[in-house]
Amino acid sequence: MALLAVVLTPLAGSTALAQPPAAPAPPAAHVPAPPPAYPDTYLALREVAFSTKPEDVEIQAKPGVEQVYGVIVEFHASGGTSTVVAFGSGDASIYRSNGGGKIGGRREPVVADAARALVALAQIQLTDLPKVTQYPPPAPDHVTVYLLTTAGLRGVEKDQIDIAAADDRLNPLYAGAQQIVSAFSGAPS
Structure with a gap:
């Protein structure tokens, strides 16, 4: 078997060297999208909600009983994350990661x-x-439901389509958060 050798010589006035063809690039690995960057104001309001204690919202803890005094439901809507906060005192707020929201629903x-x-x-x-x-x-297309209790935090994340279904066990909590959004929409500004 004879080998054929090819010699490439640059053309007059040329300085380019011939190179072998590049190997095809390996397929890009699927990398999940990074979590959205949330504005500092949104994160600060969210942190205030999660750090609220029963006495901050005029709730008297009952000894020996795990008592829910606050609910935080988060979901994706209108190009951002909405955080709906409700307390047993009637205080309520909505924070939107893309700006806006409502505070002071107790009025x-x-x-x-x-x-x-x-x-x-x-x-x-x-x-x-x-x-x-x-x-x-929550992850994209998911809802998180958190309960602030006298014994600590409880929470779960669910697919938004599942929790929006009337037969989902946690649908009433998601629907209750939606009711707060609707109530704020109808309230005078």
């Missing part, structure tokens, strides 16, 4: 009633949520 009876109803419902569903120590925002 509006319909908002305050919706907040108290959500907390009461969460007390019934307390054992449906495991105890947690961290509270990350």
